[in-house]
Amino acid sequence: MVAASSQVSANDGERFYIFTESYPPYNAAVTGQSFAHEAEDITGICTDMVKAMMSRLDYHFIMKMRDWSLAYNWVQGRENHGLFCTARTEERENEFQWVGPLASIEWTLFAAPDSDITLNSLDEARQYKIAGYKGDVMSDYLIDEGFDVIANVSGEQNPRRLTLGQADLWVTDGAVGPLIAEEKHGITGLKPVLVFRETPMYLAVSNETDPEVVEDLQSAIDEARAAGELSAILAEYTQ
CATH class of the missing domain: 3.40.190.10 (Periplasmic binding protein-like II)
Structure with missing residues (x-):
């Protein structure tokens, strides 16, 4: 298991907030609605990949589904906030720290x-x-x-x-x-x-988040990929 940063560890009670949008088959609410308030109510290719990543960390995380424009603007400027699946483009490169890739x-x-x-x-x-x-x-x-x-x-x-x-x-x-x-x-x-x-899609993490947290997240997604979990998730939705 990847060691958790002191900023977002289970011990200090802080949270890592992860936002997404309704964009099936990559992200979808189990209710079929365009919003959701809990991680268990959100599914999809990228969602399951992010959950596989977070399962390797001792972080408390809160996942919500919101309108894309609202979530995109909300995450920027806020510590310990991330947004997926975000297309990583040259225009966006400096707006976030990037964890991935996830799907394309x-x-x-x-x-x-x-x-x-x-x-x-x-x-x-x-x-x-x-x-x-x-x-x-x-x-x-x-x-x-x-x-x-x-x-x-x-x-x-x-x-x-x-x-x-x-x-x-x-x-x-x-x-x-x-x-x-x-x-x-x-x-x-x-x-x-x-x-x-x-275009590859990533978890876009706010620039205000400690780079050590981003390193932990990247290590966790790399571990999930090496274990075959990401390819298995993709196959589940595309076969």
Whole structure:
């Protein structure tokens, strides 16, 4: 077991706060809602990986599911706070300390099942209206690059926007898109028209957290990976 830092040890009563969002199959509330207050009420690929990591530490931790934008802003500036699964990009590199990697996301543009849109490059998508959501790394990237993005607080309604003609494309992870479309709206057959990037996801830890804590967390996730736990978790959700 990794030795716990004095800042977040079981003995001194301090807590490590871990936030996530509803983003199945990586993170999901067992109730199907978009929020949760307890670790046992949250599941998913990244969630189970983080739990495997924390099981190797003598840390008290509290896990909550919240809106992504709220959680992202809340974690920054607060000691002993972390956020997962956070895409590690060049733009975000200095905003956090990073523990991982956990899983990876494929930046994918989906079209409606009856759409005839085809793309050979990302640049060809500039003529289309793209559904995304606020604070999402993929949506933010497209916005910064000048694409026409409808950025909403949540991405759960975006499959309906495709079928209703309110958007031509939806940017999301390749595994997340079809799952949300079917579970939330009964929509099947979304067309993945372009995968334009792949990014590893991490536990993003606030810069105010003691680096020794981050080292403990990294050692614990490395141990879980070496023991085969992370690959087993991924296989459980993807087979």
